[in-house]
Amino acid sequence: MSKDKLQQGLTGRERGMAGGAAGGVARPLPLVLAVGGTQEDWLLPDEVFAEAGCRLLRAHGSDQARESCTAHPPDLVFMPLVIEGRPATGQLRKCLAREPRPVVVVLASNDQIDIAAEAMRLGAHDCLFRPFSRARLARTIHGALKQHRRKHQRSQSALPNDPQCSRHAAPAGLRDPLALPDPQTAVDSLSLARRGFVTASGAMQALLQRARAVARSDAPVFISGETGSGKSWLAQIVHELSPRSARPLVTLTCAGLTPETVDAAFLGPGGALVRAAGGTLHLDELADLSPAVQPRVLHLLERPGPGAGGDGIRVIASTTPDPAVSDPAAMAQTGGLRPDLYYRLHVAPIEVPPLRARDGDAVRIARRRLTMCSEAEGRGFTGFSDSALSMIAGYDWPGNLRELINVVRSVVLLNRGPLVTPDLLPAELRAGAAPRPGPPFSATRRSGAAGVSAGRMRADGLIGMTLAEVERAVIEATIDAESGSLPRAARVLGVSPSTLYRKRNTWSKAGS
Template sequence: MDAKATQVLLVEDTESIARVYQGYLASQGLNFTHVSTLAAAQEALQRKLPSLILLDLNLPDSNGLELLRQLHDSGCSVPVIVITGHGSVDTAVEAMRLGAYDFVSKPVEARRLQVSVANALKYYALNLRVNAIETEQNRNHFHGFIGASSGMQAVYQMIERSADSRATVFILGESGTGKEVCAEALHRASKRAEQPFVPLNCAAIPKELIESELFGHKKGAFTGAQKDRTGAVMAADGGTLFLDEICEMEIDLQAKLLRFLQSGTIQPVGSDQLVGVNVRVVCASNKEPWKQVEAGLLREDLYYRLHVVPINLPPLRQRGNDVLLLAKRFLQEYGLEEGKAFAGFSRQSEWALTTYAWPGNVRQLQNVIRQIAVMHPGGKVALEDLPAPVNQVADVAQKESEDGAPKQFDWSKDTIEVGQVATIESPSLTSLADIERHAIEQAIEQCDGNITQAAGMLEVSPSTIYRKMQAWQQID
């Protein structure tokens, strides 16, 4: 492990013994912070979490077990090696019950301490790796996407697995689910990220111009071709070409697209020269492609060339509480643009947002939240502030509220509500991760470094804050 990850807090009241331990471990390249009291240890932990704690139990101001108990109760996963000259079976059992990694009796043998420390650091590194994997598997944002649902986690994994391949990707999903965002995410996650990303909507270009838009043309190739034009394929050379609504492309042009995919060359309109290009092709459609093949609207041979890696984007109505993540993010962004401070949504408005079917998916949600940001003066958005047709669930919400909170409510106490952070003066917020970190750090500061109190203020467990702090240290 490198020095950045091997900070050791040594809690030992005798200076000479502390120097002996540091001498024993000199070959392991550790950075020590030595304190001699419980109070000093608590202060050091509030400043920065170490990778390992060497803890003497016999301290001048308290028993070291008290610090161990505090760490255990707060959910801190930093390994602790307990060292004491007053060892007993009961003390050892209590220390291990409180989460001590190892228990070493004085006088301490050099080899015994070296082995214990090396193993503890390996254990710590493994914990960090496990936490990193868990975080990766439960991301709430990814290259432009916002969402933590299982459906979106599957999308993120598909993007990562296929990003560096040259195989064509076919993105499927209803209108407004974020097909272009997905294509851009594939590009950003790939080795082509520094090269061009060129989108082309096949349904938005007249059929007589689509070949020229795609492959380019030479001057004089047709009426109005007054100069050479570089097409989308050539513009994307070295990067990614995104063909949206591919099923709307004319059958005759599909044959030329197939030839390009097979040969890696194009022939601009009006040219007799073939030009080689290096392009990764990603396409998308809101229609089922095989049904388009059966209907004679998509060539079967082109289908097999394009439908190599399919990625299915779930509709918003199947993404659970992603609706709230998106709504809160959009509300903050649009609120900043409008110069207004929003404090999130009321519980009934949140229920309405998650109950509505969202036929227009994320694009419709953006439109609704933009309307709220423009028309609402700021503060908390109530149920009656939601525009039609979302507010059509109001009668149902009112009826259920008379009998108590609606059963559909699923408020997670272990998440940070973006709306609660809206009052923090930080106009440079760019991601949910930044918002979360800002809120946690501000709460810790307000609680004078007391992690347990900060966790109570944020309505999360102390272990959640400790895990976040460990992850930040690896990033910083």
């Protein structure tokens, strides 16, 4: 690539200089190198970088990228995880080894989670998962520029005892927010893959987006979800993305607290507030707090002192809601939680969807966990048979992630592989996933708050029902006919399980 061609990307505004005060010395705008092909050109439009105040230089392929880096050392690099059909981790290592080190953002697809996790471990600043919006790209550029400016300022900073430096220093024990990855950092690659959880479902992508949005705030987070759905894992994710991630995440189980032990649990030697100072306190199963303990817990969370003053703490509460209670706020109205404690902690709510509502995730996680467990135990498992995968996909997983992980681990410990076949799976899983004869096609139709029972459905029985009522009747009848299995009912109806889950959740909240 000739020097003239390289200069083609540095014309007009992109070759501009950032002017200072009158008479000051102008400095060049940050230079961004975008590596890739036609797809990356379309995903990374020139105008978004120009609006962010950057010069943009493009390189198609590894050779052009190396030549570009030599001729025009970039400040920021946007590169795909796969270049010319091969993983680009080697190119990423070389890029991060350059001096001065550029801020690197990698581009990935949902099936490249493991490579994305490796890229983040190597030092990539952020990961953009295709497809992404222009607004998402703009936020990522902004975060990368902040990181670049911080590195530049640090390299030219005054001595550590300079009052200009200490005045803006982060509180002791906290990481400077500018030193953290952008809040859109690919937690769905780094933390998921590292723990053996992989996802491509819309329900989980929405959850992760919400987790990213609240991560940097110190506002309390209120996590709800079924037993085993991953509430503790999500608490870890939020903590790891927060400015407090360098300090401890302390989990306190609420069920065993009594009026006699609560003070020691929070304030005694090794108490939760003491250990979590500057970090995050996770109150696990908040709804299990006895009514006699709740006033004291509220007082301890609001008092100044160790863990509550100074650097403070970030509080995350999690709970498994009562299936009979459709709205978490009802816990504060039915006596499960004191209203003042509930509203003190219910600031940033996140609901973890059950595994049955995460389209295809059971199979993805099972495969990933099988690899991890097989390697850890020295077994020779290579995968699942198609029939075993069908059973995993068709099972409701009432115990959610915890049940799935235990099943995979048990299979690995008790067998030698190389293939997981249906006979190696637990009997209850085989029975629960197999098609079973159901009752006649029937449904329960509700009209208003009262609810009217509709028997066996016939065409004439649908007359007088609204379209929404017909839809609900058909869905409920199909679920009933499939012995309560949402995944099997979804296959019969030709929709995704998450669609049925969302509809039933909406009906429950509406109280209709």
